[in-house]
Amino acid sequence: MRIFRSLPVLVSTVVFIACTDGGPSSAVEGRIDDHVTFYGVGKVARYQQNMDSSLKNLGPVFFSEIFIRAGGEVSEASVRFPNGETRMLEYRYSDSEEIGDVMYLSGVADSNEAMEAEFPTGAYAFTFSTPAGFVVDSVVSFEGGSFPEQPLIIFEQSGERIAFDDVDPDSDLTISWPPFTEGDSDPNGILDDLVFVAIDSCTVEDIVHSGRPFEKDDHLIYSAERYIVPGGMLMPGQTYSMYVEHALLPHTQQDYGMPAFATFAASTYLDFRTTGETDPLFCDTVSQ
Secondary structure, three states, X not given: OOOOOOOOOOOOEEEXXXXXXXXXXXXXXXXXXXXXXXXXXXXXXXXXXXOOOOEEEOOXXXXXXXXXXXXXXXXXXXXXXXXXXXXXXXXXXXXXXXXXXXXXXXXXXXXXXXXXXXXXXXXXXXXXXXXXXXXXXEEEEOOOOOOOOOOOOEEEEOOEEOOOOOEOOOOOEEEEOOOOXXXXXXXXXXXXXXXXXXXXXXXXXXXXXXXXXXXOOOOEEOOOOEEEEOOOXXXXXXXXXXXXEEEEEEEEEEEOOEEXXXXXXXXXXXXXXEOOOOOOOHHHHHHO
8 A cells, every 4th residue: 555645745856945044045956866866664584594504583673764875965864653753863874885875773673573562564754854855754654564485595606506614705606595486576666576685794894785776777676586796706714794685565655756665574694604714813904
């Protein structure tokens, strides 16, 4: 079910008047979507995959995020919960070359029941400011959604399945998962259900990322079955953390010239190691 704002929908070009004590002083023109690519809320079921491929439940996480374009500016960002409570979003700087900065709010819970109590199903309303104008009460909703099946991570190199502690950093690494059967195309034509793959090093988050929609042309959708990390992207003798995420989007909309969404997702996390030798103090040295 689509939920629309009660305020008139604004086009992506906005003009507003800056006022001083003496009245109007200047007019600012611009597009809000010059500053923001998209925004939304999500609930993610998280599992840790062990070396033997067994899964441990880590508990769900909630997020509310505004994805900022390179050079964009966002401030005074908040989200109003279904119960009427309003919380502010914080700025998070990204030092990754793969993805940009965000305004975000997040929270974790021990169970789905605790998640529902803290972050209830319903409509969430975004309000934020950019130099081009304001977004006010843009609503996305979790109604009608549920968590997808947890993905299972599989590693292959040279056409053979390999152990997670035996990755050759000089060879292409194929990361795959069972088919995302719950995924589907978006009836609104805005954003199909998604797959994400990301790898963190000991020094940089998202050193590898499959791409976020509206930022890269090659982001993954539900039909994707694998992602290839080119040889040479990883360093020898290092431990990396990664995840594969399957994301269902029960609600998408186009508002203020920008796409917005609500998602139920399932993420599987994995720690893996590359072969070869490296300085055992490398991570400590780089982080200083």
